[in-house]
Amino acid sequence: MIIDINFIGLIIASIMASAVPLILASCGELITERSGVLNLGVEGMMIIGAISGFALMTVTGSLIIAVFGAMLAGVLISTIFAFLTQTLVTNHVATGLALTIFGIGISAMIGKNFVGIPGKEFPVLFEGLKDIIPLLGPILFGHSIVFYFAFALPFITSYFLKKTKIGLIVRAVGDSPESASNQGINVRLVRYACILYGGSMSGLAGAYLSMIYTPQWIENMTGGRGWIALALVVFSTWNPIKILIGAMIFGGLTIIQFHMQAIGVRIPVQFLTALPYIVTIVVLVVISRDSRKIRLSTPSSLGKSFHKDN
Amino acid sequence: MIKIVKRDQPSRAIFFLTPILAIFLTLVAGGLIFYILGFKPFEALKFFFIVPIADKYGFSELLLKATPLCLIAIGLSFCFKSNNWNIGAEGQLTFGAIVSGGVALLFYEQEGFYILPIVILAGAIGGMLYASIPAILKTYFNTNEILVSLMLVYVSKLILDYLVVGPWSNPEGFNFPETRQFSDSARLPLLFEGLRIHAGIFLALAAVVISWFVFYKTYLGFQMKVSGFSLKTAKYAGYKGKKMIILVFLISGACAGLAGVGEITGPIGQLHREVSPDYGFTAIIVAFLGRLHPVGIIFASLVVAITYLGAETAQIFMQIPKYTGQVFQGMILFFLLASDYLLFFKFKFIGSKK
Numbered sequence: 139m140i141i142d143i144n145f146i147g148l149i150i151a152s153i154m155a156s157a158v159p160l161i162l163a164s165c166g167e168l169i170t171e172r173s174g175v176l177n178l179g180v181e182g183m184m185i186i187g188a189i190s191g192f193a194l195m196t197v198t199g200s201l202i203i204a205v206f207g208a209m210l211a212g213v214l215i216s217t218i219f220a221f222l223t224q225t226l227v228t229n230h231v232a233t234g235l236a237l238t239i240f241g242i243g244i245s246a247m248i249g250k251n252f253v254g255i256p257g258k259e260f261p262v263l264f265e266g267l268k269d270i271i272p273l274l275g276p277i278l279f280g281h282s283i284v285f286y287f288a289f290a291l292p293f294i295t296s297y298f299l300k301k302t303k304i305g306l307i308v309r310a311v312g313d314s315p316e317s318a319s320n321q322g323i324n325v326r327l328v329r330y331a332c333i334l335y336g337g338s339m340s341g342l343a344g345a346y347l348s349m350i351y352t353p354q355w356i357e358n359m360t361g362g363r364g365w366i367a368l369a370l371v372v373f374s375t376w377n378p379i380k381i382l383i384g385a386m387i388f389g390g391l392t393i394i395q396f397h398m399q400a401i402g403v404r405i406p407v408q409f410l411t412a413l414p415y416i417v418t419i420v421v422l423v424v425i426s427r428d429s430r431k432i433r434l435s436t437p438s439s440l441g442k443s444f445h446k447d448n
Numbered sequence: 449m450i451k452i453v454k455r456d457q458p459s460r461a462i463f464f465l466t467p468i469l470a471i472f473l474t475l476v477a478g479g480l481i482f483y484i485l486g487f488k489p490f491e492a493l494k495f496f497f498i499v500p501i502a503d504k505y506g507f508s509e510l511l512l513k514a515t516p517l518c519l520i521a522i523g524l525s526f527c528f529k530s531n532n533w534n535i536g537a538e539g540q541l542t543f544g545a546i547v548s549g550g551v552a553l554l555f556y557e558q559e560g561f562y563i564l565p566i567v568i569l570a571g572a573i574g575g576m577l578y579a580s581i582p583a584i585l586k587t588y589f590n591t592n593e594i595l596v597s598l599m600l601v602y603v604s605k606l607i608l609d610y611l612v613v614g615p616w617s618n619p620e621g622f623n624f625p626e627t628r629q630f631s632d633s634a635r636l637p638l639l640f641e642g643l644r645i646h647a648g649i650f651l652a653l654a655a656v657v658i659s660w661f662v663f664y665k666t667y668l669g670f671q672m673k674v675s676g677f678s679l680k681t682a683k684y685a686g687y688k689g690k691k692m693i694i695l696v697f698l699i700s701g702a703c704a705g706l707a708g709v710g711e712i713t714g715p716i717g718q719l720h721r722e723v724s725p726d727y728g729f730t731a732i733i734v735a736f737l738g739r740l741h742p743v744g745i746i747f748a749s750l751v752v753a754i755t756y757l758g759a760e761t762a763q764i765f766m767q768i769p770k771y772t773g774q775v776f777q778g779m780i781l782f783f784l785l786a787s788d789y790l791l792f793f794k795f796k797f798i799g800s801k802k
Contacts, residue, residue, distance in 0.1 A: 178594065218782065227792070228785040231533055231594065235732060236785065240778025246771035362602050369595045408610035415599040422591050429590040 144269075147276035149393065154277070155351060157382075157389030158288040159184070159343040159360075163367035164374070164381045165291045166339025171371055172299065173332035174312040174439035178234025179219055181364025182241025183337050187212045187344025189245040192355045193252055201260060205284070205345055212341020213334045215241060220333040224326050227443045242358065249355050257353025282350050284342065291339075295378035308332060312437035315444040325444055340364065362415065369418045373425055375435040384421075388414050451796045458791045466791065467737050467744070470784035471751060477779055478772075487766060495765050496758035496772070506757065508643035512715070513756045516541070516707035516724070518749035519652040520731035522659045523703025525740040526696040529663070530672040531679065534697055536582065536597025537704040538728025540575040542604035544705025545712045546611065547574025549719035552634040552712075553616060553627055563633040568651075568709050575705020576698045578604065583697030587690040593697075601728070612719050626720040636713045648710030655703055660742040672696065704728060725756065726774075733781045752777060 163180050170177050177183075191208030195201060219237050222228045263286070264279035271278075299305040310318040311328045319325050347363070348355055366388055374380035395410040426432050478496070479489035501510050520537045527534040548571030555563045581600060585591040609625070618628045636646045663669040671692060675682040682689060711723050734752050738745030759773030 222782065222786055226786050226789040228788060232732075232736060232781065233785055235535060235729075236778050236781035239729060239733070239774055240782065243771045243774025243776075243778055247769045247775060250769045250771075362599075365595065365598050369599070372592060372595070406610050406614065408606040408613075412603045412606040415602045419585070419591075419596050419599050422595060423585055423589045426591045427589050432590065 143273050144276055147273045149397070151276045151281070153386060153389040153393045154289070155281070155285065155389070156392045157385035158285055159346050159351065159363055160367050160370055160385040160388055161288045161291060161381060162284075162343035162346065163340045163364060164370040164385065165295045165378055166336040166343075167367060168295060168371050168374070168376060168378055168381065169299075169308065170332045170336035171440055172312045172376060172437055173308050173329045174315060174437050174442065174444070175223060175329050175333055176230045176234065176441035177216070177219055177237075177333060177336055178231055178368065179216070179237025179241065179364075180336075180340050180367050181360055181362065182238035183212045183215050183340035184241075184344040184347075184360045184364045184367075185245040185358070186215045186241045187341030188348035188359055189249045189252070189344075189355060190341065191345030192257065192348040193248060195258055195349055196252060196255055201258065201349070204349060205342070208345030208349075209338040209341045212337040212339070212344070214337075216333050216337025216340075219337075220330045223443065224329050224333070227445050230441045230443070238364070246357050249357060252355040253357070255355065257349060260350045260353065282346075284346050284350060288346075289382070292378040292382045299378070309437075312439055315439050319444075329444075340367075343367070366414065366418055369422055372432075373421055375425065375432070376437065377435070387421075388417070391417055451798055452793050453796045455792055455794055459794075462790050463739060464744070466787040467739065467748065467784060469787050469790075470737070470780055473783040473787070474776060474779045477783075478776055481772075481775065482768070485768070487768060492762060492766060492768060495762045495768075496776075497754055499765070500757035500761040501754065505643060508640070508645040509757055510750065510753050511645050511649055514749040514753035515649045515652045516710055516727045517731050517734045517753055518745055519648075519655050519707045519710070520700075520704045520728055521734035521738060521745045521749060522652070522655040522742060523700035524731055524735040525659065525738075525742075525745065526662075526672065526699045528676075528735055529740050530675045530692060530696050532583075532586075532693055532696055533594045534579065534582065534597050534700050535594055535732060536579075536599075536601050536728070537700065537731055538724065538726060539597065539601035539604040540578045540701040540704035541708040541711070541724050541728045542601070542608055543578035543708070544571040544575035544701075545708030545719065545723045546604070546608055547571060547577075548705070548709045549627065549630075549712050550611075550616070552630040553719075555634055556628050556631055559631055559633040561633070563631065564636070564713070567630075567634050567713060568706065571705045571709030572702040573705070575701040575703070575708065577701070579697045579701025579704070580694065583694045587693050608719070608723065609721055612721055616719065618718075627718045629718050630713060634713055635717055636710060638715075644715045646710070646714040648706075648714055651706050651710065655706075656742045656746060663742070668692075668695075704731075707731075730756075730777055733777050737780060737784055752780070755780075 163184055167177060167180055187208040190211035191204045194207040195204035219233055222233045223230050260282050262280050262282055268275045268280040299309060307323055307328060311323060311325050315325045344360060347359060370381055370384040373384045391414045398410055399407060475493060479493055482492035483489045500506050524534060524537055548567045551570040552567045582593040582596040585596050586593040612625045612627055616627045618626060636648050638646050671687045707727060708723060712719055730752060734745060734748045738748035755773040755776045759770040762768040762772060763770040
């Protein structure tokens with residue numbers, strides 16, 4: 139049997155494509171968590187981004203407005219979370235859950251008029267180079283700008299956290315808000331900024347799903363990806379580069395599922411669909427087992443409210 | 449001038465008043481959303497919150513929806529009180545429904561008084577088994593229970609889907625994704641002719657009474673409370689932390705499993721793809737709105753149950769999308785959390801004179 143080498147390239151490319159929303163949302167959430175805030179509303183922000191992007195694209199016809207609009211929608215919805223947790227000092231877990239429930243409801247409400255409308259074609263870059271190089275061609279070329287951005291993001295995030303002053307401030311706020319505050323850093327402001335940034339990335343992840351990956355609006359189309367993105371942050375032990383690896387594993391599981399069905403493997407489809415969720419649990423167990431290691435890499439103030447008494 | 453001052457002690461009166469404030473604010477915000485969507489706000493709110501429960505049938509439907517919410521929320525309050533974030537009650541409900549449904553299907557041709565208790569017990573055990581997974585992983589492998597319990601929700605729904613489409617589907621069912629009908633002996637009896645309210649409500653009420661007793665009259669309740677305030681204190685006092693985590697998860701799983709039993713052996717009488725319209729998630733809101741207090745949870749479950757009915761009614765009569773129910777649920781929790789601010793801080797009016 140001859141296996142077309144380009145076919146392997148295409149499979150790898152499709153795995154990467156399904157990893158994109160996970161990378162975006164996880165990298166955003168990673169920054170939020172590094173500042174000490176646990177936002178469980180990723181799924182809600184993502185679905186809001188998905189409907190906002192799709193709706194704006196349909197209404198305005200402009201892909202640029204749609205993509206940035208989706209990010210803005212993510213920012214807006216995360217502002218609710220930021221206001222509640224930072225200004226009104228509410229519990230992070232409960233507020234994040236409320237955000238997810240609210241987001242799913244609002245998105246379905248807005249999305250009612252957009253069900254069944256076909257999406258638009260999103261332009262891809264370097265299409266011509268795709269067939270020139272075997273194997274690497276389909277992997278490297280012919281993708282959307284969001285795709286390239288997603289694969290650059292972990293490296294940018296890593297550089298930001300390690301090498302820039304603002305990155306240092308974010309880490310300081312997450313590891314010890316008290317001493318950061320004593321140094322004159324406005325903890326609340328930093329956390330606000332990190333939450334809104336996380337919102338914008340989740341919004342972008344959602345827009346990628348509804349505009350590029352499966353260009354259409356389907357209710358609940360994020361299908362738990364927001365939660366998997368949260369799990370990936372734990373998996374990465376708050377290291378952006380490892381998010382890349384984790385997202386590829388989960389992307390791989392999603393894609394293999396389709397191919398197994400295609401070649402007629404006699405495994406119930408439901409089992410294959412459940413695989414990413416089961417693997418998430420297994421991976422979490424393996425990573426978390428070593429409680430000392432987890433404690434060392436977790437931002438020390440994660441999920442704890444900080445309130446400076448006047 | 450108004451100044452915000454930290455209270456010396458959280459106010460107890462406000463603790464029970466803020467849920468009412470949250471409901472009020474949700475109604476105001478909801479009216480605003482209806483207005484933006486182009487509906488008359490008062491008419492829409494009337495269709496949402498009053499019309500659905502205006503008659504006998506509507507009231508029975510309200511209790512029907514409040515029953516699983518109350519039951520699950522009671523279970524969750526054990527977890528939340530002791531700082532365990534079980535958010536996968538939906539999965540425990542589904543798995544409870546699967547196990548009890550499986551047992552009920554074994555007896556599909558038989559009648560007998562012993563069948564129903566076995567079916568109910570099976571549901572509770574199913575829920576407990578499923579809840580024990582995040583509990584054991586948390587206690588022995590240090591794994592985050594939020595993510596594990598949530599992932600298991602997706603898994604449980606896929607297991608159910610597999611069973612009702614595949615091995616358990618009704619052989620005479622023309623390939624519909626549903627099982628055979630259970631025998632009458634496996635069904636929870638209906639309480640009134642023509643209404644759908646069933647005996648499951650007694651399970652919920654029993655849970656309320658038992659939980660009240662455990663919370664306020666037993667050593668276990670005291671331990672849970674202390675662990676909720678401070679895990680360090682609990683450790684210092686020598687409480688068996690691991691045992692308690694597993695116990696509260698089992699209780700919560702059993703309650704969710706029982707809610708699952710109520711759903712399938714009540715009005716439906718068979719297993720099908722969707723045993724629950726996200727009761728397990730909504731119950732989280734109910735638990736908070738009821739302040740993790742058994743009596744509070746009864747009221748909260750009734751209020752939140754209205755959002756389910758209201759969403760249906762508003763969709764039929766005003767073409768308001770049914771997801772408005774979820775939007776309302778999210779808003780209630782937002783406003784409730786926000787108004788908690790008043791627990792710890794108060795506004796002080798300071799005159800201009802010194």
